[in-house]
Amino acid sequence: MVVMDKVSQYERVFNRFDENGDGKISPAELRQCVEAIGGEKLSAADAEVAVANLDSGGDGLLGFDDFVKFLDGVKEEDKVNDLKEAFKLYDPDGSGCITPRSLEKMLSKLGDSRSLDECQLMISKFDLDGDGKISFEEFKVMML
Numbered sequence: 001m002v003v004m005d006k007v008s009q010y011e012r013v014f015n016r017f018d019e020n021g022d023g024k025i026s027p028a029e030l031r032q033c034v035e036a037i038g039g040e041k042l043s044a045a046d047a048e049v050a051v052a053n054l055d056s057g058g059d060g061l062l063g064f065d066d067f068v069k070f071l072d073g074v075k076e077e078d079k080v081n082d083l084k085e086a087f088k089l090y091d092p093d094g095s096g097c098i099t100p101r102s103l104e105k106m107l108s109k110l111g112d113s114r115s116l117d118e119c120q121l122m123i124s125k126f127d128l129d130g131d132g133k134i135s136f137e138e139f140k141v142m143m144l
Contacts, residue, residue: 007068013037014067024061027051030070080140087139097133098123 017033018025025033027047034042042050054066062070090098090106100119107114114122123134126142134142 010068010071011064013071014064022061024057024059024063025051025067026061030062083140083143084136086143087136090134090139097131097135098139099133103134 013033014025017029017036019029027044027050030051031042031044031047034040034047050070051060051062051066054062054070056066057063087098088094090102092102092105100116100123103119103123104114104116107119120132123132126134126138128138128141129135
């Protein structure tokens, strides 16, 4: 019943920020919600854009289903940002790819020393375009 728990959690959050009890979240209410949940500020303009993009009812407000889409989208964005940070650890020179040498160095720092040949083999398993390196897109596929 993990899905049910998720839905009930979303309902509690939705109801908490639906200040006037109309079953809809306004852009102003969405701003308060984002700040309370993530501690981040959402500008009035960004809140308006988010509501406009997700509003399935066409009334300038988010119904519960729209709100769930918003929260799921935020979580997906957080995952991608976390992956970008992790990718940077393996790409210290900012070249945009993980090479066998950079993988070897990072694994060594993590206490998991591997030979360059072993690192090449590891990379080859996820190197979708066959260039001998792992791009961020390939890294995402590997991690998700």
